[in-house]
Amino acid sequence: MTRLPLFALILAGSAAVPAVAQETPADAEKINQVIVYGDDKCEASSADEIVVCNRLPESERYRVPPMLRGNPLDPRNEAWANKVVALERVGRFGTDSCSPTGLGGFTGCTQALVAGARAERRAADKTDWQAMIADERAKRLAGIDAAAAEVEAAVVAEERALAERQKAAEELERQANGEAPAPTSPDEADAGELPVPPQQ
DSSP states (O other): OOOOOHHHHHHHHHHHHHHHHTOOOTTOOEEEEEEEETTOOOOOOBTTEEEEEEEEOGGGTTSOOGGGSSOTTOGGGSOHHHHHHHHHTTTOOSTTSOSSSSTTTTTTHHHHHHHHHHHHHHHHOOOOHHHHHHHHHHHHHHHHHHHHHHHHHHHHHHHHHHHHHHHHHHHHHHHHHTOOOOOSSHHHHTOSOOOOOOOO
């Protein structure tokens, strides 16, 4: 019996984990985010997939992404808001200051890194995919509601036509039997002559 090294067992165990994590339910909503350029056609959404397109000008097709253009370390590319924040942090020390000065000055560095990463992410991606997905979902629901309204109107019209056909058939049957025609409404049933009171 051959023994596998410990790192081989770890790798074998870690390879099976993502397969389970990537499983999604069959009825999950699929969302496809696509970037199109110029007059390229945006694929239409299907019944089981929402397609959201972000259209960019034709001049951007073969260009380097905007976040990678130029020198990101150039001081001229730094926003004034970041410079002001840096100046505000110069005199800070102590707890949550992320500085080597004061008691607990080392704390606060994690929060500063997280805040900087979030700011970079917001500045890098100008496309609001969530809003575009919500708009596409609203369009799909509006189409479903319109189709349901059309089906309901067709059913109501069919029911009315069926009631009119049944009423016409009953009228023909009464006429064939020599019976009086049935009143069409409750008001017509009570529209006969009033009885005359006896005279004394």
